[in-house]
Amino acid sequence: MQFFGGSDISPSPPAPTAPGNNAHMIYVFNRNGVCLLYKEWNRPLHTLNAQQDHKLMFGLLFSLKSLTAKMDPTSAEKGNLGVPQLPGQGCSFHSFRTNTYKLSFMETPSGIKIILVTHPKTGDLRDSLKYIYNLYVEYVVKNPLYTPGAPVR
Amino acid sequence: MAAIYSLYIINKSGGLIFYKDYGSAGRMDTNDTLRVASLWHSMHAISQQLSPVLGCAGIELLEADNFDLHCFQSLTGTKFFVVCEPGTLHMENLLKYIYELYTDYVLKNPFYEMEMPIRCELFDINLSQAVQKDRVALLGR
Numbered sequence: 020m021q022f023f024g025g026s027d028i029s030p031s032p033p034a035p036t037a038p039g040n041n042a043h044m045i046y047v048f049n050r051n052g053v054c055l056l057y058k059e060w061n062r063p064l065h066t067l068n069a070q071q072d073h074k075l076m077f078g079l080l081f082s083l084k085s086l087t088a089k090m091d092p093t094s095a096e097k098g099n100l101g102v103p104q105l106p107g108q109g110c111s112f113h114s115f116r117t118n119t120y121k122l123s124f125m126e127t128p129s130g131i132k133i134i135l136v137t138h139p140k141t142g143d144l145r146d147s148l149k150y151i152y153n154l155y156v157e158y159v160v161k162n163p164l165y166t167p168g169a170p171v172r
Numbered sequence: 173m174a175a176i177y178s179l180y181i182i183n184k185s186g187g188l189i190f191y192k193d194y195g196s197a198g199r200m201d202t203n204d205t206l207r208v209a210s211l212w213h214s215m216h217a218i219s220q221q222l223s224p225v226l227g228c229a230g231i232e233l234l235e236a237d238n239f240d241l242h243c244f245q246s247l248t249g250t251k252f253f254v255v256c257e258p259g260t261l262h263m264e265n266l267l268k269y270i271y272e273l274y275t276d277y278v279l280k281n282p283f284y285e286m287e288m289p290i291r292c293e294l295f296d297i298n299l300s301q302a303v304q305k306d307r308v309a310l311l312g313r
Contacts, residue, residue: 044224082211090255092178092197093238111237112236116232119229
């Protein structure tokens with residue numbers, strides 16, 4: 020499966036037009052759960068400190084992926100709950116919505132997870148997440164001074 | 173086009189009290205459904221913790237590659253969730269209707285113990301009718 024087309028950055032997706040449609044937060048994790056990037060633009064409520072927040076987010080996503088792989092009604096053969104899934108194996112979710120926020124998620128074959136928390140009325144953000152991943156590849160991975168696994172500066 | 177794969181009802185503490193399968197490809201045995209239900213209960217609670225603003229009531233819709241999961245939580249903490257095909261419409265209304273059936277045929281049943289698995293015939297009958305009617309109406313479009 021061709022994951023991303025071309026080596027040049029895909030055209031920027033259309034900017035959101037409605038006010039109040041800007042993102043709340045963005046997280047980028049690697050496959051070990053290290054938070055490579057966390058930025059917040061609009062977060063009135065902080066429930067936990069930053070470290071616990073990152074761990075909770077990673078844990079939630081890990082478990083949700085395991086849950087969707089198990090619950091998938093279209094595949095007959097399923098592993099047991101809790102078996103670590105390779106990126107791309109099994110059915111994975113791409114977003115969930117609550118009454119106060121919408122979380123969009125994308126996992127690349129290398130295990131990099133990109134999460135965007137936005138307003139609940141936001142549409143499908145998969146293209147935006149791909150665009151962000153392309154930016155990550157261009158400017159972070161190809162940077163000779165960057166060590167993989169370290170937080171992004 | 174639109175079809176429901178399965179329906180789960182979980183009580184306040186996360187235990188599965190009702191499960192009905194309407195056509196998923198893989199059969200899950202009872203233990204698996206119990207685990208999945210408790211896992212969902214915990215995920216629902218954790219998602220409230222991660223909200224950037226006050227007043228989060230938990231996940232209402234989860235969109236995956238092959239299915240959507242709609243969840244409705246009543247004021248008492250009982251959760252009703254349905255696994256359906258991606259893009260199925262009107263699931264929220266169906267869940268609210270199932271909640272009405274639950275209050276009528278389960279809660280008002282004098283032999284039903286709270287938080288216990290549901291074994292009420294009238295509830296099953298009316299639920300099947302509601303789901304079938306939904307399916308026929310959607311196919312008719």
